[in-house]
Amino acid sequence: MITTISKRLFQAVFVVWAVGTLSFIMMRLLPGNMAFKIAAGRYGYDQVNQQAADMVTSELALDRSAISMYFDWLGSLAQLDFGNSLVSGRPVLHEIQHQLGHSFELALVATIISVLIAVPIGTYCGRRANSLADHTSLFVSAILRAQPVFVIGLILILVFSIHFKLLPVAGFGGSEFIILPATALALSMAALSSRMIKNITNNAVTSSYYQFARLKGLSENQAFERHAKPNITLLFLPFLGVQAICLIEGIVMIESLFSWPGIGHALAHAIFSRDIPMIQASAMVMGLLFVAINSFIDLAVYLIDPRINHSASNHDR
Amino acid sequence: MIDRKQKLGAGILLILLVLVLANRFTSNDIASQNLDSIFDPPSLTYPLGTDQFGRCNLARISSAILTSLSMASICVITASTIGTLTGFFSAWYGGHVDRFFSTVVNIIMALPGLIIVLLFSSIIPGSFFMIYLSISLVLWLEYFRVVRARVMSLKSEPAVQMSQLYGFNLVYILRRHLWPSIKTDLATLACFGAGNAILILASIGFVYVGLRPPDAELGLMMVELFPYYSDAPWVLAQPLLAIFALVLAFNLLAKGGSNDAID
Numbered sequence: 001m002i003t004t005i006s007k008r009l010f011q012a013v014f015v016v017w018a019v020g021t022l023s024f025i026m027m028r029l030l031p032g033n034m035a036f037k038i039a040a041g042r043y044g045y046d047q048v049n050q051q052a053a054d055m056v057t058s059e060l061a062l063d064r065s066a067i068s069m070y071f072d073w074l075g076s077l078a079q080l081d082f083g084n085s086l087v088s089g090r091p092v093l094h095e096i097q098h099q100l101g102h103s104f105e106l107a108l109v110a111t112i113i114s115v116l117i118a119v120p121i122g123t124y125c126g127r128r129a130n131s132l133a134d135h136t137s138l139f140v141s142a143i144l145r146a147q148p149v150f151v152i153g154l155i156l157i158l159v160f161s162i163h164f165k166l167l168p169v170a171g172f173g174g175s176e177f178i179i180l181p182a183t184a185l186a187l188s189m190a191a192l193s194s195r196m197i198k199n200i201t202n203n204a205v206t207s208s209y210y211q212f213a214r215l216k217g218l219s220e221n222q223a224f225e226r227h228a229k230p231n232i233t234l235l236f237l238p239f240l241g242v243q244a245i246c247l248i249e250g251i252v253m254i255e256s257l258f259s260w261p262g263i264g265h266a267l268a269h270a271i272f273s274r275d276i277p278m279i280q281a282s283a284m285v286m287g288l289l290f291v292a293i294n295s296f297i298d299l300a301v302y303l304i305d306p307r308i309n310h311s312a313s314n315h316d317r
Numbered sequence: 318m319i320d321r322k323q324k325l326g327a328g329i330l331l332i333l334l335v336l337v338l339a340n341r342f343t344s345n346d347i348a349s350q351n352l353d354s355i356f357d358p359p360s361l362t363y364p365l366g367t368d369q370f371g372r373c374n375l376a377r378i379s380s381a382i383l384t385s386l387s388m389a390s391i392c393v394i395t396a397s398t399i400g401t402l403t404g405f406f407s408a409w410y411g412g413h414v415d416r417f418f419s420t421v422v423n424i425i426m427a428l429p430g431l432i433i434v435l436l437f438s439s440i441i442p443g444s445f446f447m448i449y450l451s452i453s454l455v456l457w458l459e460y461f462r463v464v465r466a467r468v469m470s471l472k473s474e475p476a477v478q479m480s481q482l483y484g485f486n487l488v489y490i491l492r493r494h495l496w497p498s499i500k501t502d503l504a505t506l507a508c509f510g511a512g513n514a515i516l517i518l519a520s521i522g523f524v525y526v527g528l529r530p531p532d533a534e535l536g537l538m539m540v541e542l543f544p545y546y547s548d549a550p551w552v553l554a555q556p557l558l559a560i561f562a563l564v565l566a567f568n569l570l571a572k573g574g575s576n577d578a579i580d
Contacts, residue, residue, distance in 0.1 A: 011427035018428070022436045029440055146565035148516045150523050151557055154539070158546065249431035249520075256524045267432075268524040271439040283436055287428045 001302055008295040015287035020077045023280035024070055038086045038274075083277040092281045096263065100285065102172070103251055103262030106185070109178055111247065113186035118194040123232075125194075126201025127224075137194060144191035150253040153184035157257075170258040181258040185250045189243055193236075200235045204228040230304075237301050244293040248286055326508075326569030329562050333382055340379035346372075368538075368552055369545050377533040378555050384534055385563060388449060388518050389511040395453040397507055400460020405495070407461070408468035409487075415465075422458050430455035434517050435526060443529035452517055456510045463506060467499050508571030512564045519560050535560045 035053040043052060076083065082092040125134040144152065160180060161169040168177055204210055205228055213223040252264035259265065263282050270278035350370040357367040366374050407415040425433070437451035438444065471477055477494045485493075515535075521527035522536025530537065538556040546553050 007423060011424060014424040015427050018424075019436065022440065026436075026440045142565070142568065143561075146512075146561050146568055148520050148523070148536070148560065148564075150520065150536075151539070151560065154543065154557070162546065245429045248429045252431060252435070253520055253523065267435065268526065271435060271442075271526050272524075279436070279439065283428075283432055286432055290429055291427055 004298045004302075005295070008291055008298065011291045011294075012288055015291060016077060016284060017074070019280055019284040019287060020074055021070075023276050023283075024073050026279065027069075027276045028066060042087060042089070082281040085275055085278050087273055087275045087278075092277045095266070095278070096281050096285055099261060099263040099266045099282070102260060103255070103264065106178060106182055106255070106260055106262055107247055107251060109182040110185035110189065110250075113182055114189040114193065114243075117186060118190040118197055121190075122194040122197025123201050126198040127205055129198070129202045134198065137198070141191040141195050144187055147188075148253065149184060149188040149250045150257045152187050153181065153254050153257045156180050156184050170260075172259070172261050177258075177260075181254045181260055184257075185247065185254050188250055189246050192246065193239070193243055196239050197232070197236060200232050201228065203235075204231050207231075234301070234305050237297055237304070240297050241294050244290055244297075248290055252286075320572070322569045322572045326566045326572075329566035329569070333386075333559070333562060333566070336375075337379040337383050337386075340376055346376060366549075366552060368542065368549075374552060374555060377538065378559055381533040381535045381538060381556065382559055382563065384528070384532070385515045385518055385560075388445070388452070389514040389567075392449055392452040392456055392514045393507050393510045395449075396456035396510060397460050397503060399453070400457035401464050401499070401503065403457075404461040404464030405468055408465045408472060418461065419465075422461055425454065425458060430513075431517060431520060434521055435524075438521055438526055442526065445528065448518065448521065448527060452514050455517070456514065459506055459510065460503070463502050464499055467502060468495060471495055471498060505571045508567045512567035512571070515560065515563050515567070535563075 035056040036048055039052040039056045040048045042056075080093075082096070084090060085092050085095060088095070121137050125131070125137050128134060157169055157180060160167045167180055171177055205224070210223060210227050213227045214220070218226070248264075251262065252267055254260065255262045255265035256268040263285060266278060267282040267286070270276075270282060350372055355367060355369060359366045368374055368377065403418045407418045433455055434448065434451040437454070438448050441447045471494060474494075477490060480490050480494060518527060518534065519536030519539075522534040522538075523540055525537070525540065528534045528537060530541070535556045539553070542549075542553040542556070
């Protein structure tokens with residue numbers, strides 16, 4: 001367990017360093033005069049002149065040497081000072097806090113919907129492998145998995161917002177705004193997890209310990225509750241890490257598509273408008289979240305399955 | 318063995334390649350505009366119609382498919398070569414080599430793939446090379462993990478140990494014992510990897526961070542055409558169908574060799 005924790009801590013430190021360094025290189029390498037671009041972002045493209053650019057240069061001290069700026073950069077990162085947004089001028093940390101709340105809301109709703117879809121379908125098909133229901137679910141899942149998540153979102157918009165005019169196309173506000181983005185995310189997650197649950201369930205109900213439970217007189221439901229469920233849960237836990245990738249990548253795409261004011265939208269938007277402190281902070285927060293999710297999964301596996309104590313060293317991810 | 322799903326996948330890929338080749342017989346350029354004929358329905362000059370600037374859709378969609386396919390293949394080739402070699406050396410020599418590569422993999426895995434690609438491609442926006450570099454960086458991890466695990470278990474098999482005892486050299490052992498049992502894994506990973514690379518390329522194109530106009534790229538085409546949905550839904554449908562067909566084809570191709578938990 002100690003090795004797992006230290007591995008995760010190491011990953012967290014790496015995320016901060018790597019994102020910080022990449023953002024710094026970005027700052028130095030992006031084509032175009034930085035001062036002009038930032039001035040354009042602030043005052044609009046029509047208002048930019050040499051004077052505005054000079055003002056930005058002196059305000060942000062853009063004319064120092066690269067190495068001194070790099071160590072300054074890492075130094076302020078270590079103090080959790082993410083600086084101000086180059087575009088809006090407000091502290092990045094403050095903006096990120098807001099966006100993170102919105103993203104959590106979306107992620108939570110999406111995860112709940114995906115669990116509601118995947119668990120019943122997965123367990124049903126797992127107990128009746130090769131039935132019509134199983135083949136249908138495989139077919140639907142294969143089709144969903146061949147799309148990028150934003151295409152699922154796009155199709156949902158076309159069908160529910162443009163054709164039937166039931167739900168808003170994009171934006172943020174009342175609870176009706178969350179339905180489409182959360183459903184799109186949930187569908188892409190459930191496409192994968194329902195099949196995973198099906199396979200684990202099928203393995204469990206065809207296993208010898210399950211057969212024995214039935215043989216000794218437990219009913220189908222009793223055997224499933226007592227013997228299949230714990231094993232299914234345990235085998236499914238490590239797979240949640242894959243779902244976390246799905247979720248975080250999906251959040252970037254779906255938030256951009258639906259203009260959901262979360263952290264993924266912030267990242268895509270910041271990259272587009274070259275707002276490097278925002279890029280850095282949002283990428284870093286998403287990386288750290290990912291590491292945190294994986295740590296929780298490690299912990300859950302450890303708590304549920306005592307056998308892991310003996311083989312902790314060769315258990316990766 | 319090639320099963321039905323793989324045949325279907327290969328068939329879809331073949332149709333897409335024919336589409337790409339068909340473009341050779343039309344003289345239309347992906348960027349030449351003809352503002353008099355916006356959203357033309359399919360005709361002899363423009364077999365798939367035209368887009369919002371009167372550009373030939375066949376030219377654009379086949380160039381986009383070609384871009385996706387070439388990006389996918391060079392990424393897969395790079396990633397599989399590096400991943401297989403490092404995975405093999407890690408497992409075979411163990412010790413410091415293994416610790417080093419495992420640490421590298423462990424730290425790259427700390428970031429979701431799409432975030433890595435987004436960060437790298439925003440260093441030099443619109444650069445094919447940066448996108449290629451970052452997708453390969455994301456893809457090679459899988460090869461490393463699979464090959465390493467496979468070679469680890471093979472290493473302790475009696476057959477391999479006997480070969481070593483008899484003094485056969487590494488090349489022989491590789492060819493006789495290791496390669497036969499990792500090649501199916503590699504083929505499966507390559508197909509999934511190609512599908513993944515295409516999805517990532519389209520994703521970053523869709524958030525406007527990937528390749529830049531006037532390049533034709535599937536994700537980019539979707540954002541460009543989406544506002545014109547009510548005028549010309551069939552034009553928007555083309556990149557959607559193209560990416561669906563591409564990824565589905567690679568996923569189907571991957572199925573045959575996989576005995577993974579996911580079917």
